[in-house]
Every structure is written in structure tokens, then in C-alpha cells.
Amino acid sequence: MNKDRLKSEAEEVHFWGSIDKAVRELAKYKNQNKNVYLTCRGKKLYSLFDDENSCYMRIFGKTKSEYLREKNLEKEKGEEEKQGEKE
Numbered sequence: 001m002n003k004d005r006l007k008s009e010a011e012e013v014h015f016w017g018s019i020d021k022a023v024r025e026l027a028k029y030k031n032q033n034k035n036v037y038l039t040c041r042g043k044k045l046y047s048l049f050d051d052e053n054s055c056y057m058r059i060f061g062k063t064k065s066e067y068l069r070e071k072n073l074e075k076e077k078g079e080e081e082k083q084g085e086k087e
Helices: 003-009 019-031 052-060 064-086
Strands: 036-040 043-046
Touching: 019 036, 019 043, 019 052, 043 052, 052 064
Parallel strands: none
Antiparallel strands: 036 043
């Protein structure tokens, strides 16, 4: 079966939560070999095709490690700015 057909036949799973929760849900269905999709932040994510990094790429445009690295840099920059204001 081709990928487009499998996607069109995927069953929707109603979902509400974080991207990490979405990744865990998809992995659970993939382990059961179930063809489902859920929507997270407006993007359809598929149990048979998406893993952690592809979910992050589709939602944020970067891998999870790239996303976390950038988030940590922003946090450090914010902390440095707060330190500068106190001085």
C-alpha cells in the first residue's frame, strides 16, 4: 500500500495535549500496528509515519534536540538580561 492511501485510511484519534504527549500516543498506536492520526498544533501526525523528530519538524521546523537547544539558549539569554537589570 502506498503512503497516501494509508494516510487517507487512518482513523482519527481525538487528542488534546503537548507535543511530547502526542509522540507517546502515536508510539502506543504504532506498537499496536494501528493506523491512526491525531492533530497537534494544527498538524496531522500519523502513527505509521511520524516519530519524535518528524513530529517536531512538522510542528516547529526543527528536530527535538534543535528545539530544546534553542529553548535553553533563550532561557539563558533571559536570565542574563534579568541579571543585567539587577546590577
